[in-house]
Amino acid sequence: MALTRDDVVDAAVDLLAEVGLEGLSLRRLARELGVSAPTLYWHVADKRTLLDHVAERLLVDQWQVTPLAPGEDWAEWLRERATRQYRALVTHRDAARVLAGNRPTEAAMPAVEQVLGTLVGAGFAPTEAFAAIQAVGNLVIGSALEYQAERERDAGHHGDPAAHDPVRFPQHAALAAVLADRPGHGADHDALFRHGLDLMIAGLRVQQAGAVARTG
Amino acid sequence: MALTRDDVVDAAVDLLAEVGLEGLSLRRLARELGVSAPTLYWHVADKRTLLDHVAERLLVDQWQVTPLAPGEDWAEWLRERATRQYRALVTHRDAARVLAGNRPTEAAMPAVEQVLGTLVGAGFAPTEAFAAIQAVGNLVIGSALEYQAERERDAGHHGDPAAHDPVRFPQHAALAAVLADRPGHGADHDALFRHGLDLMIAGLRVQQAGAVARTG
DNA sequence: CCCCTCCTCTAACGGTGTTAGAGACGCTAC
DNA sequence: GTAGCGTCTCTAACACCGTTAGAGGAGGGG
Numbered sequence: 001m002a003l004t005r006d007d008v009v010d011a012a013v014d015l016l017a018e019v020g021l022e023g024l025s026l027r028r029l030a031r032e033l034g035v036s037a038p039t040l041y042w043h044v045a046d047k048r049t050l051l052d053h054v055a056e057r058l059l060v061d062q063w064q065v066t067p068l069a070p071g072e073d074w075a076e077w078l079r080e081r082a083t084r085q086y087r088a089l090v091t092h093r094d095a096a097r098v099l100a101g102n103r104p105t106e107a108a109m110p111a112v113e114q115v116l117g118t119l120v121g122a123g124f125a126p127t128e129a130f131a132a133i134q135a136v137g138n139l140v141i142g143s144a145l146e147y148q149a150e151r152e153r154d155a156g157h158h159g160d161p162a163a164h165d166p167v168r169f170p171q172h173a174a175l176a177a178v179l180a181d182r183p184g185h186g187a188d189h190d191a192l193f194r195h196g197l198d199l200m201i202a203g204l205r206v207q208q209a210g211a212v213a214r215t216g
Numbered sequence: 217m218a219l220t221r222d223d224v225v226d227a228a229v230d231l232l233a234e235v236g237l238e239g240l241s242l243r244r245l246a247r248e249l250g251v252s253a254p255t256l257y258w259h260v261a262d263k264r265t266l267l268d269h270v271a272e273r274l275l276v277d278q279w280q281v282t283p284l285a286p287g288e289d290w291a292e293w294l295r296e297r298a299t300r301q302y303r304a305l306v307t308h309r310d311a312a313r314v315l316a317g318n319r320p321t322e323a324a325m326p327a328v329e330q331v332l333g334t335l336v337g338a339g340f341a342p343t344e345a346f347a348a349i350q351a352v353g354n355l356v357i358g359s360a361l362e363y364q365a366e367r368e369r370d371a372g373h374h375g376d377p378a379a380h381d382p383v384r385f386p387q388h389a390a391l392a393a394v395l396a397d398r399p400g401h402g403a404d405h406d407a408l409f410r411h412g413l414d415l416m417i418a419g420l421r422v423q424q425a426g427a428v429a430r431t432g
Numbered sequence: 433c434c435c436c437t438c439c440t441c442t443a444a445c446g447g448t449g450t451t452a453g454a455g456a457c458g459c460t461a462c
Numbered sequence: 463g464t465a466g467c468g469t470c471t472c473t474a475a476c477a478c479c480g481t482t483a484g485a486g487g488a489g490g491g492g
Contacts, residue, residue, distance in 0.1 A: 002457095002470060025448065038450075039471050047449065100316065100361050103369055109385060116387035126391045128411075134362075135412030139351070142358025145316050146350075153319055169325060171332035175342045195344075196351030199419030206418050218439060241479065254481075255440050263480065 003035060005043040009053045013092075016054060020152075021094040026050075048101075055098050056105045062088040063111040067118070074122040074208075075201050081115065082136050082197055089144035090190075096144035123212040132204055139196055147189040219251060221259040225269045229308075232270060236368075237310040242266075264317075271314045272321045278304040279327040283334070290338040290424075291417050297331065298352050298413055305360035306406075312360035339428040348420055355412055363405040 011033050016024050026047060030037040044050045062084050068077050089095045112133060119129035166173035227249050232240050242263060246253040260266045278300050284293050305311045328349060335345035382389035 026450085027448075036472060038452095038473085041450075042470060097316070100313070101365060109380065109388070113385045113387050116391065120387060120390075126387065126394050129387075130391055131408055131411040132415065134408050135355070135359075135415055138358030138362055138409075138412060139355045139416075140358070141361065142354030142356070143351075145357065145361075146354055149317060164325065169329045171329050171336060171342065171345075172325070174336075175332065175346055178342050192347055192350050195347040196354060196416075199348065199351055199416050199423065200355075200412075201419070202422045203415030203418035206422065207415065242481085243479075252441060254442085254483095257481075258439060 003033065003039070003043060005053070008033065008040060008043045008050070009057055012050060012054050013057055016098070017093050021097055051098050051101070052103055052105065055095070055102045056107055058092050058095050058098070059085070059088055060107060063108055065110055065114050067114065068121075074118055075205055077118065078115070078136070078204070079197060079201055082140055083194075085137075086140050086144055086193055086197075089140065090147055094148060096141055096148050099141060100145060123208050123215065125211065128207065128211065132207075136197070136200060139200055140193075143189070143193040143196060147193070150189070219249065219255070219259060221269075224249065224256060224259045224266070225273055228266060228270050229273055232314070233309050237313055267314050267317070268319055268321065271311070271318045272323055274308050274311050274314070275301070275304055276323060279324055281326055281330050283330065284337075290334055291421055293334065294331070294352070294420070295413060295417055298356055299410070301353075302356050302360055302409055302413075305356065306363055310364060312357055312364050316357060316361060339424050339431065341427065344423065344427065348423075352413070352416060355416055356409075359405070359409040359412060363409070366405070 008029070012024065012029055015029055015032055019028070026040055027037045030040055033040075040050075044053070066081075068074060089099065115133055116126070116129050119132060120126055124132065164172055224245070228240065228245055231245055231248055235244070242256050243253045246256055249256075256266075260269070282297075284290060305315065331349055332342070332345050335348060336342055340348065380388055
């Protein structure tokens with residue numbers, strides 16, 4: 001059986017998980033597939049577009065349409081969706097970086113359409129709903145990026161954190177003191193993301209309350 | 217006069233503005249400086265650390281300490297700071313991408329210390345203040361990244377936006393209809409960022425109100 | 433005069449994405 | 463049966479990349 005583009009993308013996803021974005025070269029990918037490098041160009045236009053396909057593959061599970069249940073809180077529903085997206089990014093090596101340089105894909109449209117509809121149904125104006133989606137999306141990708149960047153950094157060498165002059169930086173020192181009493185003992189990025197998402201959703205709640213009050 | 221590391225970083229910033237991150241190679245940079253490529257390794261350990269220095273240079277103006285004026289609203293003050301950071305990223309080509317892959321730099325600490333102090337002064341717990349900084353930062357970088365990614369995409373070819381089946385995607389169609397009546401006619405990323413930042417700050421306001429109520 | 437440090441050089445290694453162009457396999461039409 | 467054609471893969475090569483080894487010139491201090 002001849003090679004398929006799906007085969008190439010699958011192998012790229014696997015290789016990405018194994019060696020990271022830096023290690024993902026077309027030659028290496030070709031070797032993994034038992035094929036010569038230029039062969040890949042028959043299946044894929046570009047490395048850039050190959051990565052587009054990879055990004056789509058990484059997120060496609062997460063674009064399933066799960067409508068708001070009757071009586072369900074739209075904000076909780078949105079939080080759940082955003083969290084899933086974050087998880088999908090964070091659990092695949094370098095997924096955030098791959099997604100960041102990406103063209104948006106057609107395949108995400110039904111999911112966006114659904115969120116748009118749900119928010120409009122909750123009382124948001126269409127432009128507000130769109131801005132909300134964008135804002136949450138940007139927060140998600142920014143958080144995932146930061147998380148994975150730090151993980152990669154610490155893979156090299158991690159200097160002792162929070163060992164700074166408590167006179168010049170009393171706030172940092174106070175923070176470090178509080179954090180030292182915690183089980184995890186370090187910055188828990190998942191909790192940090194959750195906190196940020198909570199803030200955003202709280203903001204959406206007040207905006208929605210205002211919109212509902214205006215329109216009746 | 218011999219070459220300085222500052223000279224190298226300066227030239228790298230200029231070259232980045234001119235040719236973008238893809239075009240920024242050590243050989244090209246050396247040529248710009250009238251020097252051979254390996255020479256750069258005397259001034260800089262690595263391309264990676266060179267980019268660290270570039271990122272620091274791009275943001276350093278924006279780390280000036282401007283304390284909260286007496287009677288000034290902490291939320292407005294924070295919004296102003298975040299907006300400046302966003303501006304700094306967006307006005308330098310590929311700045312967001314450079315910053316994304318970066319180690320955090322020592323030079324940012326006084327600024328972080330100051331924001332931390334201001335938020336704690338406003339009633340936030342230290343961990344809350346830290347999470348807030350992180351959240352706003354992630355939103356800023358995510359937004360800047362998205363903005364610049366789209367700008368780069370459209371530099372190539374931009375297919376007509378929002379030309380989609382209004383039956384399958386009624387919400388998109390409605391949104392496009394509203395947007396068509398606007399002066400800019402396209403998605404205004406600055407406004408989108410401002411909207412997202414407003415949401416986050418609204419969330420911070422309710423959190424702060426809660427914290428103040430708890431602690432008296 | 434010698435040494436030493438600063439700074440720059442040439443040459444080269446092993447990699448990268450990508451293109452040109454030839455050729456093998458299998459199906460279809462005559 | 464064979465000629466043609468689309469599909470898929472190959473080898474060879476181009477122009478670049480980050481990076482290292484190691485030599486050497488310039489200038490000051492002993």
